[in-house]
Amino acid sequence: MELKLVIEALLFAAEKPLLVKRIQTMLKDAAGCAPTPETEPFHSLKEEEIRQALTDLDTDYVTRGSGLMVQEIAEGFQIRTRPQYAVWVEQLFDGPKVSRMSQPAVETLAIIAYRQPISRADIEAVRGVAVDGVVATLLERKLIRIAGRSEQPGRPLLYETTPIFLEEFGLKNLNELPNADELRTIELRRANPPETPTAEQPPLFNENPEPAQEDRPVGQPAADAPQPES
């Protein structure tokens, strides 16, 4: 019994991405419940071995020329159809799978993805426009969820992305977000805490010189300021 074939069966039967750890556990449990010469070799496999089997399986698909592939996604692995067959598979679903997301929706989702957990007010501080409706939509689509409450005044709700987000966007994990290094770490302007409701000019609580910011001599714009454009 080849390990990769066992895993193939598991992946096929599972609708959600399977974590390597989960596969490991299942193999172990199977050996525990029904100890046979076939299950026992997989009793205590290392994660690397399982990963290797997953890779082998995908390689098999490639060499054999399958319509399927093994994709690492949302922290786990999943058997999925290959993109080039989308035209046909779409017919199952009466159209393309991805519903059109509006620009505000994607932007809001991106801000949440990079900065989670984050409160709505902080999202709005970045986007400069209210996001209530968009957040509600994202919640409803289960792309984000409530992560808890902030300790800030008012204890606003915090939002974070869900595994469904990773699945829908084909990400292995949050580190795979485009430009993750910078955007996950730069300090953002924060929303005003409720006590100082001077929404017009939110003070910058975080004075973090962004890289781009340093490109320019600090004093210079002030000098230019009086005659901006004549």
Place this chain on the structure above:
Amino acid sequence: MTDLPADQPESLSEPVHQPDLPAPESPVATAEPALEQQSMPPLENESTSELRIRLPVFEGPLDLLLYLIKKDELDIYDIPIERITRQYLDYLQFMKMLDLEVAGEFLVVASTLVYIKSRTLLPKDLQPPEEDAEEDDPRWDLIRQLVEYKKFKDAAWQLHMKQLEQGKTYQRGAEVLVPERAAGSAVVGDLGIFDLINAFQKVLARVNQSEDLKEIFEERFTVGDKINTIQQMMATRERIFFEDLFIGVASRTEIVVTFLALLELIRLKFLRVMQADPFAEIEIAHALDSTPLFQKPVPSTEAISAVYESAPVSIEEPERQPGPLAESHEVGEEDEIFEETEEGTAPSETTDTTDVTDAPEPAAEAAEEFEITEEEPSELAAEEPTEGVAGGVAEESAEPTATILEPFEDEIPEETPEAPIEEMVSEDTVPDDESATEPTPDEPTEELPEESDDSGEEPPAKDASHP
């Protein structure tokens, strides 16, 4: 014009870093030089018809700012504040002029811009010190915000690309989207009448140029017919896009009647409208419990549809129904009258337009009502009907004249004839229109209270129609 419908879907595919903004670029870019030299009217002229459609591109004030900066290839770190402020305020002005809802955030940024500008007017040593400012440049705060936002905007674009890519692969047992999405992702409550009307205006804008005054044509369409047509379209399909309703629709009246039919079907809870998210395309689906319409034995629709069928734009209802529903049809009658006069002879412009402005009201009312009954009753319904309905539904016959008119009066003489809007073509009465629109304020006020009765007491009214 042709790319307008594509605008909404496109809005996503329009990242900041992309060299060309598909939809918004052309009209504004052309208008830009004019803006620079002269003041506003030229810009209005060129972009009036486009702007309302283009609006969804600018999701917020920062989007607008970034767009303005990019359009002129300005250095984001050295924004010419005076110029940007002027352009920004111009845009705000248009939005207001077109009855578009200007979110408060736009005004916040506007005030910031004006503040910065005013600061820069002072000699440097007289400028009041910025509180908490780590920089001397008053622009800095804004610039920071812009830069930060742009980074996320770009990232969002990349994410979106990944999503599209990933959308091409399917896992086993992938959700069948039709039922799933209809129930789950499409937020029924998110779609207000304002969205509908926006879409409606879009459709109208598409045909406005080709519209001639064809009397016979106009008479042919009744709400009843259109209800049947929509029923047929929906009989075999789960959902259709809003714009599909108007494929092959030739005249403005036909569009209006189709729109009314849609509203009617929504009001009767046979159909519902959905939007996956704000500014996505509007979709029309069967109401949750509904079987395809033709299979459904429902007296109410039939009654209504029968009524509508018998008369173009439902003239007969008043006689049949002494009940509260009568008003709406009375209005319909006026509407029809208007159409006749408008199309055939245009003797009394003033009366026409007043009639016209009445006519929209039922639609508005129906819309509002539908909004309330079908969807979230609360905020959306509250905001939208006021703004959107008044402006939008009026579209039916008079609204374009009313809203778009003012810009036009100025422009038609002076600017390119190329900015043709419904009114210009369909009505040679541009000068009169303004006077014509004046009476309108009175009319709606009369109508409105009655209408609201109508919505409330719907069922009795229907019964009344039977005898």
